Amino acid sequence: MITTIFKKDLKLFFSNKKNVVLTFLIPILLISLFAFAFGGISNESSEDKQVTLLYADFDSSSTSKKIKAQLDTLSTINLMKVTLEEGNNALVKGKFSGFLILNKGFKDSLLLSKKLPITYKYDASNPFEAKMLQSIITGVVMNTVGSQLYMHKVENYMNTKFKTMSNNLKQRILADISQVSFKNMASTTAIIEAIPVIKKSSNTGNLGLIQAVAGTAIMMLLFSISGVGVGLLEEKESGTLSRLLYTPIKTTSILYGKMLATLFISMLQLFTMFVFAWVAFDLPIFKDVISLILLTIAVAFSVSSFGVFLVSISKTRQQLQNLSTILILLMSAIGGSMIPLFVMPSIMRKIAVISLNYWGIQGYYDIFWRNLSTFEILPRIGVLSLIGIVMLLISIPLFKRNIVSLTN
């Protein structure tokens, strides 16, 4: 009897595709994604691991060229030469994480044992990558000029404190010092001036809070929009959608009406989330209201179109629920809603651009963290709007086709 029940339950379980997908496929996909995100997959090619470091060399001395050449030999670094303005802009917009500036005066600073004329600017919204780059730069710099730097210090010290010491002995001591590797000493030595780059603003938000609010709000919005889609398919099943078609209203008008309602609900949900974050966590939502409104409309539009697209390709509620669960979890994992993008490897950050979540979250970073102007966030708004338009254009014929199949 027990085996009969056991067999029956197994049969029922495996005959339900949704169960099978949720039990096996989704966890496998998420494990794969998280493994990528946390570096669990070690067979990445060095190209995949490469991080771009912007640099500008104003010294053009043999020493600065040596540093550049050393960095070039590292497989993890992709050096990109830029002007000071280009580098600063790229960091401000969050396009790259680190910018190395080799200023003039290397030789003098080495001879006089002064702080090295190297500036490292970094994007504080990507702290892990920025710190990693800083550590690599420091190591390379110390490997290149560390012995010279310390030898000058020791020589000066000996000349001051041991004036009677023979030159022969001094040279032996300095020769011994030159054998020491300074690479590892660098990590504890603040030889490089590190400057986080954020556009000046009195009320920049907290990075963790922005990530939490934007990431969660967009992910939950996707889920609630799929709920609206379920409602539409309920209308299909209950016959109200057919009844709509008996009226003189056009099929596209039904779609646009639904789209408008979804858009409104989406905007309402997003604004409610941000107002809550302001009330509860002091997120500075009024610092750039126009940008916030425009970006939120763009996010709501793209998410609503995505919802309409899901409905258009689904014929039943169950189909929609399965599909939306898979796609939303994947997009949220890839796009930075579940795990912040700054802890992900560079390849994942490249893949993230296929996700709606990515564009939305980065847009909110632009407003609350990077303090970009409305004009500067227009490209992200444009991408979100474009995604929305494309989804909608694809959805129209699919929606009509599904309605026809419904009425058959």
Place this chain on the structure above:
Amino acid sequence: MIKVFNLEKHFGSVTAVNKISFSIQKGEIFGLLGPNGAGKSTIIKILSTLLKSDSGNVFINGKEINTNSDECKKIIGVVPQEIALYEDFSAYDNLMFWGQLNGVSKISLKQKIPELLHLIGLEDRKSDLLKTYSGGMKRRINIAAALLHNPKILFMDEPTTGVDPQSRNKIFDIIETLNAKGMTVVYTTHYMEEVERLCNNIAIIDKGEIIAQGTFDELQTQCDLNEYILLKTPNATDLAITMLQKTIQLPIIYEKSIISVQCKPHIHLQSLLNNCKRLKIEITDIQIQKTNLETIFLHLTGKQLRDY
């Protein structure tokens, strides 16, 4: 009012409507009678512009429906088989919504909705959510929602499905009232008593084809039918039925423990019972069935319209 020529509709390899033609006059209640799956709903969907036929033409008020669908939609109302309403809206809000979608102004609806609620006898429940209504009450709102734009033709696709006898009678009253005011009604059902009560023109449909059409009297004449004696038996063998038929020389159909004998009961009843006794056919119930649509359908198709 409605003219249908050679209408044909296939779903894959299934023929739902097979080259049917008929016409409906203004002010008629036209009944489409047939069993489930006969093609009634498909015909209604085509006539109401929801579905396109594969071939054939439909003219409403002289206008071909595919090329004048918007115009045709204005003069037709459709009561679908499902209760196609919003359960979380009140009756009033439902009617307001469907009225506006049919192009009726809010001002007109404010006048029209109370009239319709009065007609269907639900004016005192207008503010209640639909989900609190009984099945019969929802059916009445379902009808009212099709009347908001004053259609000239009303298509009703099995509008009494699942309702209690009291609500069914109320629905019949509504239809008769509307018809008395000049509305043409196209009514589909598999309940022959509904068609007998309401319809003055009837098309009997089976497997997508119209197998008979006319008024009830015309159908009776067409079929040249006698009345029926229905004998219920728990134990008749095929051999006994064959023997009985040979003996009495009358048309017999034996289906689901019922022997249907087409005859004149006052002449044949006694000899029928005597022969059953002789052939050891045990009879547990006897019914005399006068000619009705059920018997006409039985005569035309060799099967019953509904299961007993």
